[in-house]
Amino acid sequence: MAESLLREEELKVEKQFQHSKSMVKLESLKKSYQFKKVLKQKKVHTEYFSLFAAKNFYKPKSNSNLLISFVMKKKIGIAVKRNRIKRKLKAIVQKLIKKRGAISRDYTYIVFGKSNAFAQKQNVLLPLMEKSFSKFKK
Numbered sequence: 022m023a024e025s026l027l028r029e030e031e032l033k034v035e036k037q038f039q040h041s042k043s044m045v046k047l048e049s050l051k052k053s054y055q056f057k058k059v060l061k062q063k064k065v066h067t068e069y070f071s072l073f074a075a076k077n078f079y080k081p082k083s084n085s086n087l088l089i090s091f092v093m094k095k096k097i098g099i100a101v102k103r104n105r106i107k108r109k110l111k112a113i114v115q116k117l118i119k120k121r122g123a124i125s126r127d128y129t130y131i132v133f134g135k136s137n138a139f140a141q142k143q144n145v146l147l148p149l150m151e152k153s154f155s156k157f158k159k
Contacts, residue, residue, distance in 0.1 A: 088129040106134040
């Protein structure tokens, strides 16, 4: 009885440790000067999104956080459409974070979604996003 309780406790602690170790939060930029600084640096454009990056110029709240913002122009359409594109792009970034080395945490990123991303499937956008992020590692 005591052994099984001890074993369960060990498994819980191990699971929490693994979860905290692999969990990466997406931290958004807040200030206008932060956006302006990133937008002046490196950029990659595709037909579904534009990706801007700059070396980290301020530290995230936690070392495991990734500094990334998702931005949509109002010209794209109604809020439902803009939010769906943002959710789709965020989900792709979350998948790429789980792949080791796909996204460098040494950079601050801004992702501008485009209206073409609304109709496109995630499995088409994923390799494009991965290829775009790999251009900044050089």
